[in-house]
Amino acid sequence: ESHTDTITVGITQNNVGVDSYQTTYEQAFIEAAEGMDNVEAVVLDAGGDVARQIAQMQDLIQQQVDVIVIWPTNGQAVVPAVRAASQANIPVVVTNSNIAEEGFDFIASFSGPNNVQQGASSAELMCEALADDGQDPSEATGQIVQISGQPGYTTAIERQEGFEDRLAEACPGVEILETQPGDWNREKSQRVMENFLVKYDQIDGVYSGDDNMGVGALNAAKAADRVGEMALIGATNFAVGYEAMAAGEYYGSIYQSPVDDAQNALKTAIAVVNGEEVPFLNYFETPKITRDNMDEFSKPVF
């Protein structure tokens, strides 16, 4: 079937306003939709609450939108809601973080970054950072701490998983002393890091689930005058992380553009409605970024 008239895209987001990434994503999504003349977007936000997201799915089904884009608050908990949409013949595109495998039958496509891969990339960066000059990264040794995202949320879990698994392979000599959640919150992770600094006399590296938390850790390390001893590595490069990197205080991160993320999702959704062929796992690129190659990237806008 072909859609000659307007296509209505419904999107339910995870938690807009919790950080700039999601807000920028939302703006990019709305802008992109406005840029296409035959697309109308219904934009909803679940505020991080699974129950509310399920209700929003129901409302979108009720409105009979042409396609639903969902940024799951939880990869498993939204599966039945997604199933209900597919049973109502509304195709679903999952964005940013994937849903559980059990739900794969009910979605048209996933569009977003590969969070497990991101964690793995960060692990590789960590090995490089800890290797002495000329030493092979796999020989690297050291003690590091990890500040993870909000417990129970898929992105946090996947990044942690990817990081820990890859680290064990890529440089078995590096030991994770401790992991504590920073809840995607800079102030919280600053406090967590302060505790780590008191507890451990030597910290060679810090991995944070995103740059926002990473900069919190950096703040704490600076205040304790201990930036020199450690390599700080993050993910989802934020403007503050980019700047810290330029200042030489921050080792590296993963570049992930919310604008790409949003546009990718919208394009995938439109393609699905138009009956075009789309890859089932439609990842967009999330390359490593360090001081050495940061010129290749524009500074994040968030």
Place this chain on the structure above:
Amino acid sequence: MSKVETETAASAKGHAPDESAPGPDTSRSWVQIISAQGILIAFAVFLLGFGLFSDRFLSFENMESVLRSSSIIGVMALGVTVVVLSGNLDLSVGSMLSFGTVMVVDLHDKIGAAPAMGVMMVAVLALGCINGFLVGILKLNSLIVTLGMLSAIQGLTLIYSGGQNVDIAPSTQSTTWFRVFGRGDIAGLDMPIIIFAVLAILLHCAIAFTAYGRRVYAVGGNPTAAVFSGIRRGRVVFSTYVISAACVGFASIILGSRVMGSQNNVGQGYELLVLAGVILGGTSLLGGSGSIFKTVVGVLILGFIQNGLLLMGYPYYAQWIVTWIVIILAVWLDIAGKRGRLFSPIA
């Protein structure tokens, strides 16, 4: 909640009328002795207990770290204590902290540090005035009003920032004098701790020793009798919310300066931690009894629980479970002492 008042009044028969001079009273049981200084004893036991398990716990460095990370919650708790003493609640402080921090950080680079702080203070005080007007003048229930404000201010913050994180540019971070509040120190003692201590002393004196403080206690203890005694209850309640908002303003400055940036939800959930600190200190939610000093102790206990468990390597959620137990035990011992028996007499 007010129903409990009748119950505690009825069961308060064990309370020594003259606390400072026990006199001929021979019936003080161990419960009473513990509870009279219960919170301080608990505090000491805590410090010692953790000290045994972790050699770093009692280090100066760690103490300072705990004080510093407690200072933001602590400053907010000072203001909330005043509100609670006058018999009301303030659940909007968490959202208000987000609002204040986002605002002061955002404005810093735009209009300079001092104006930013000024504008933010005015804005936060205005929110306090709204709370004060609704609860003090219109006499609406404080729990619900501040619950509504919690949500509304969260919305305001997001509208203000457009949902974006705000940051102070890295180039100015190291040069602005705004950094003093969160990162500076005097004679090696961190500035947040000093601000917390100074505010605590000021407010403690204001509440414990001035006529204003007496009015706050009277309004909390019996609002009707306070009015009959010529106290303008509306104004007193109004002022407590302004004080609470001012404390949130100070906390925002510390937070903004410490982090040099802010998310829109930094303060989420703080209202309950703050309240937990106030309760743990032994200030009664019914109003009219408690003190600023007690709140300081309560907040520090919370801080040390969190820190101690972390140092001992427990997962972060262990602190929630321990906080649960400690809150109930502390308040229980407190009222058990007042009524002179461990268990409630209610059948």
Place this chain on the structure above:
Amino acid sequence: MQSGLRLLTRNPIWVFVAIIFIFFSLSTERFFDIANFRNILVQTSTIGLIALGMTLVMINGNIDLSVGATLALPASVTVDVMGWGAFAEWGNWQILPAVLLGLLSGIAIGALNGFIVWKTGVDAFIVTLGAMLGIRGLVFVYTQEQSFFATNFTYSDFAYSAVLGVPTLAIVFLVFTVATHILLSRTVHGSNTYAVGDNREAAVNAGIRVGPHMVINFMIIGFFAALAGITLSTQMGAATPNLGREFELWVITAVVLGGTKLTGGAGSIIGTFGGVLAIGMLRNGMNLIGVPAFYVLLVLGSILIFVLFLDKQLNRQGEEEIRL
């Protein structure tokens, strides 16, 4: 006419429900639609079920801030138990012991809260504030931070099933609403609930076993929180450890909007039902007309305060009133 007016001044929330109903019906054609009403009922059922229990507890002069956390435990227990090897052979019957265990865990938490309130005499606000943190901690201990997934799709099909066109979850909610209404207005336990909240000392003196009575009401709210957690997990086919955060705030809001006094002694299920519907319709309506997320928070907060103000105005005794 006069009694109708009295009913309204006692439950101003229904005026408000009518206003938002008309407003949204005029604003968007998608609102006034049987399918949408079904949605609203299902969406509100979670908060609604807990609100039923909260009404009892609040009339009792207590409050339960731990319901959000309480809800997460039974949800996880149920989904977890369903997957136990022991029940692998049971087919769909595996759901039965899982649900029973889930409900039991909720009731047990309620009993624990109630027992602490009774025996220690510590205010319920404080007991359950602590429990809100602690029980969430227990959920994390139990789940090891993981979400559980229900591999049996019958479980989630239940959430989307309907009887005679009415969603099963809506029916569950309505049935329990009626049952709780009868419990509160017709039985001795209901009368005692009011008495204990109205004047606890008098109730004690009159020989009501106030302690066990309060424990029962806490067990009831534990049951309802568990039920809400389980129905929510059927909608998700899964349980997450963060489930139900901040629910307590919305439940209390609904109950207070419905006219239950925070000090106890007064309130009704009819009012609570109105309060729950008001919040549900506001949320749903704002989604349908596309109010930006940031403004939704502002609007909900303001409306909550406004309704409180309205209630105060309606219940004023006029100019003769003493001014305190």
Place this chain on the structure above:
Amino acid sequence: MSDHGDDTGSVLRLEKIVKTFPGVRALDGVDFELRPGEVHALMGENGAGKSTLMKVLAGMYQPDGGRIFIDGLRCTLPTPIAAKEMGVILIHQELSLAEEMTVAENIFLGELPRSRFGFVDWGVLDKRVGDILKMLNVDFGPRTKVNRLSIAKKQMVEIARALTHDAKVVVFDEPTASLTDAEKVVLFDIIGDLQARGVGIVYISHRMEEIFKISDRISILRDGSYRGTLITAETDEDAVTRAMIGRSLDLSRDAGDVARPGDVKLAVEGLSCGSLYQDVSFKLRAGEVLGFYGLVGAGRTEIAETLFGLRRPSAGTVTLNGEAVQITSPAEAIAHGLSLVPESRKEQGLVLGMNCRDNITLPQIDNLTSGPFVSGPQEVAIYEKYRERLEIKAPSWRAMVKNLSGGNQQKIVIGKWLSMKPDVLIVDEPTRGIDVGSKAEIHNLIRELAAQGLAVIVISSEMPEVLRVSDRIAAMHQGRLVTIFERDAVTEDDLIQAISGIGVHAA
């Protein structure tokens, strides 16, 4: 059994009951004995321990020593329920009702009749309550909400509770403090009925005339110890008073205090407040005591509250010291030199959780500062002055007022307002629940204050009180000021007629 002793004839016997509160020995080996069908009065000053003794009997307090025998059997009463089951019913001094519930639910609180499955049997309930209410001869029904009743009617509901049980012992703790005369008659009839059924009655009151009217014996407590039992028929008021307070009272009015009223301090002209009271006019001079007499609900309290800025008048003017004023808050009233001793000390007069000193100084706390801080010594000085003057019995100024006896609490309230050195003092029911000795002191104090040039308004529902303290008496009936009598030219009959609306001829 030796425990039986010689009490074959008694339904209740208390032996050597001891009860201590921290710092207070409230009961110090008290004996008490009650026979079936007897009205046994319990008297004593405020804080003598009467209520405490009865709470021990009702299972609300556990005694620290002593023994309780009911029907000759030794028993312990660990809970109020246990006491009720033993047939002991206490009607509280302070009202203890669930305000939002109906009369019927309150009367059968805790014992609602059940039909199947725990449902309330409303039919049975209404019938049983209806019967009881008929016996009490009241004008409200079983389904009336208690919060719609006046205080007196609430008291009747409390009393009705006693009739639902086959009681052996019924204790009335100051039941008449807020009853009208008509209601008192009903109450005494009920007591007579109970007596006839062989129930033992303990009756606590500070009103001598009642005691002598209905009691058979009088037991006296003083400072927590038992001072003996008198047979009512063989004694007189003076003997009882002496046993209670250790001296006789001179109840006559001092001759020397004939008021020489000065300037008009307060003039009220056509004051109305909606339906509460209408068109009230009077003048009050310095050095004069104006009594307000009327039935409960006549609107006297509301007038006082209006003058004190707590209610907005719908019409009329108030002139203070020759100057028209509009007072909109108690703070302003105080600034104008007005003081009000409110009707309800617990709700309106005291912050129960505060200590004695802080309660007394509360209205003037702003003036007691040195630098930014409140001056403790100044405060204590004020407290000490009024403690001595009013003979307040409290362990120290640090004692919380909630631990004082009712009478001493009342004195704290009076002290608080006297210490303001007002021009115009309004006292509303100043001696409700106060023992005879203190009452006389308070009356003398009021006269003394007037003699010093204060203008005083005394609101009271007790005729002897108004007659004793007033120079003129304003009689009120249903929100209207009927007449103002000169005290020397009025008889009791005139007053009763005026306040009950009989013969309201154009004044």
